[in-house]
Amino acid sequence: MNESEKIPIPSLRRLSAYLRQLEVLSASEVTHVSSRQLANYSKVGDATIRRDLTLFGKFGQRGVGYEVDDLISTLRVILGTQRRWGVVLVGAGALGRALMRYSGFDQRGFKIIAAFDNDPKKIGTNLGDIPIHSLDELESVIDFTAARIAILTTPSQHAQEMATRLTAAGIEGILDFATPSLEVPPESYVTYVDITAHLEELTFQVSGNHP
Amino acid sequence: MNESEKIPIPSLRRLSAYLRQLEVLSASEVTHVSSRQLANYSKVGDATIRRDLTLFGKFGQRGVGYEVDDLISTLRVILGTQRRWGVVLVGAGALGRALMRYSGFDQRGFKIIAAFDNDPKKIGTNLGDIPIHSLDELESVIDFTAARIAILTTPSQHAQEMATRLTAAGIEGILDFATPSLEVPPESYVTYVDITAHLEELTFQVSGNHP
DNA sequence: GTATGTGAAGTTATTCACAGCG
DNA sequence: CGCTGTGAATAACTTCACATAC
Structure with a gap:
């Protein structure tokens, strides 16, 4: 396999980390999160998070951020783990x-x-x-x-x-x-x-x- | 800690991989290896291997390559694992x-x-x-x-x-x-x-x- | 006001290509 | 000749900074 439509491996690996953090936030009933907030939980910059996500589409809302559960679903679809x-x-x-x-x-x-x-x-x-x-x-x-x-x-x-x-x-x-x-x-x-x-x-x- | 004297993390991680391969070669009584040969055993290019090693010093011999056991010792010193x-x-x-x-x-x-x-x-x-x-x-x-x-x-x-x-x-x-x-x-x-x-x-x- | 999405700029890492040495 | 070590070139990745949207 592989061609992977030009997804940088570092970006791909960070998606899993974002997913972990989002799952924690979701468990704490947090509904929205900005790239800045998400960046606080890791060593990654907010711009990197936004760029990583836009490799796959536009999932945020300007002025608001990202809807946590939506983004979790989206990441699972991207990673292929919404199925078992x-x-x-x-x-x-x-x-x-x-x-x-x-x-x-x-x-x-x-x-x-x-x-x-x-x-x-x-x-x-x-x-x-x-x-x-x-x-x-x-x-x-x-x-x-x-x-x-x-x-x-x-x-x-x-x-x-x-x-x-x-x-x-x-x-x-x-x-x-x-x-x-x-x-x-x-x-x-x-x-x-x-x-x-x-x-x-x-x-x-x-x-x-x-x- | 950290300043790490500007060693790129990717390079550092590859050192461990080189060490694994060299240990295998040493066990097979191979005494010398070129960056080209070492590159064959991994997905890394020969120039990358040479560049990684020269971040720490000059360990090769032109026309010959690297002495396997010497390079093993050197890598262990670099990584800090010559001691227990x-x-x-x-x-x-x-x-x-x-x-x-x-x-x-x-x-x-x-x-x-x-x-x-x-x-x-x-x-x-x-x-x-x-x-x-x-x-x-x-x-x-x-x-x-x-x-x-x-x-x-x-x-x-x-x-x-x-x-x-x-x-x-x-x-x-x-x-x-x-x-x-x-x-x-x-x-x-x-x-x-x-x-x-x-x-x-x-x-x-x-x-x-x-x- | 706030936060995204993104060109442009900057930084870091890899590869090329070859001079120089054994 | 073969292979290292390395400037120079390229490619990959990250960050800046801001127009745009809510």
């Missing part, structure tokens, strides 16, 4: 199991519907209501559930093989915790999360070994 | 416990040395060799261990209070899984990881609701 997404998870180790137990996905439109592992002790069991399957069933379960998104939490040695099988089986987006720079077909999309890289960012800032 | 960092973890829920079990930190220079939770059933127990303390002991344990980095995996309602206490107790860097835009004193540093935001990035790309 079934997600499969490959690798039911410590991190995979933690994600399977994480309750926050539900309210954000995601549901882990199946997990896969190669440990015979886990295969056939459930964690909560999520069944853990053998890797042999990867393709058939993806086909049956029509899942399009996968979370990859295997050891890094197996990550590329799993990514190849996942995309061949119809998965279009992979959230990769396992290894940097997975090779996937051009019509699919990967985002990589490296927790140690974030810690390294902190130690760089904290230890100040700057030139 | 004790890290405290606040919130021993599913995600916190998964991170406590994660073995990859050790080889990257990090060690979770203590965890904190408010659940009486957890307090006083160990997970692996990591003791779980009462939150009452937060300040004293940070003081005793001289920890400077913390991982925050509490429910979001408690995150700000915990961040305030952590920084007051001497923590300088927080890896925040709990809530966006924590307020911290200017001499401390926060990096935020939002797993659902990454999933939203995928659903945006996959569902193609682009203008």
Whole structure:
């Protein structure tokens, strides 16, 4: 995939942050918010917020601001989460199991519907209501559930093989915790999360070994 | 903190990725690598790699490239991970416990040395060799261990209070899984990881609701 | 008065392209 | 010759500042 009609990735990522803040405001019965107010809740400038939003349309009212619940709906439509997404998870180790137990996905439109592992002790069991399957069933379960998104939490040695099988089986987006720079077909999309890289960012800032 | 001597954050984050790749190459007994080769392993151009590295010094040899193990050491010095960092973890829920079990930190220079939770059933127990303390002991344990980095995996309602206490107790860097835009004193540093935001990035790309 | 949406300006980051060194 | 290091050029992103709308 990708062409994405020229949406800058930084802008796209900020949309999720705006959505979080708006959900908090909505829960506090706030009905309207200006870009200035929204900017107060983050490190982003008000002009950036307005520009980000106008990449997708005109959602504000001059002199008033944005209607909170409307903007939430709009952002969900843009991000594709006004509908529910079934997600499969490959690798039911410590991190995979933690994600399977994480309750926050539900309210954000995601549901882990199946997990896969190669440990015979886990295969056939459930964690909560999520069944853990053998890797042999990867393709058939993806086909049956029509899942399009996968979370990859295997050891890094197996990550590329799993990514190849996942995309061949119809998965279009992979959230990769396992290894940097997975090779996937051009019509699919990967985002990589490296927790140690974030810690390294902190130690760089904290230890100040700057030139 | 921060002034960071003008290191662009994107460059800084790529250093961690280079380090991962170099570690793989070193394990495969590769002794030298050119920026071009390194670029093949990621989506970054070779000129970007050279420019990133020269922000910190001149580490290559013309006509040859970079010596893999040397560059690994150099990057660790830059990132501050040639020494070992004790890290405290606040919130021993599913995600916190998964991170406590994660073995990859050790080889990257990090060690979770203590965890904190408010659940009486957890307090006083160990997970692996990591003791779980009462939150009452937060300040004293940070003081005793001289920890400077913390991982925050509490429910979001408690995150700000915990961040305030952590920084007051001497923590300088927080890896925040709990809530966006924590307020911290200017001499401390926060990096935020939002797993659902990454999933939203995928659903945006996959569902193609682009203008 | 207040706040959006947006050209224009400014800033930051990436890529080009090549001189210079091993 | 190959590959780094780097000015210069380009591209990407952010911020300014204001006309416009409510």
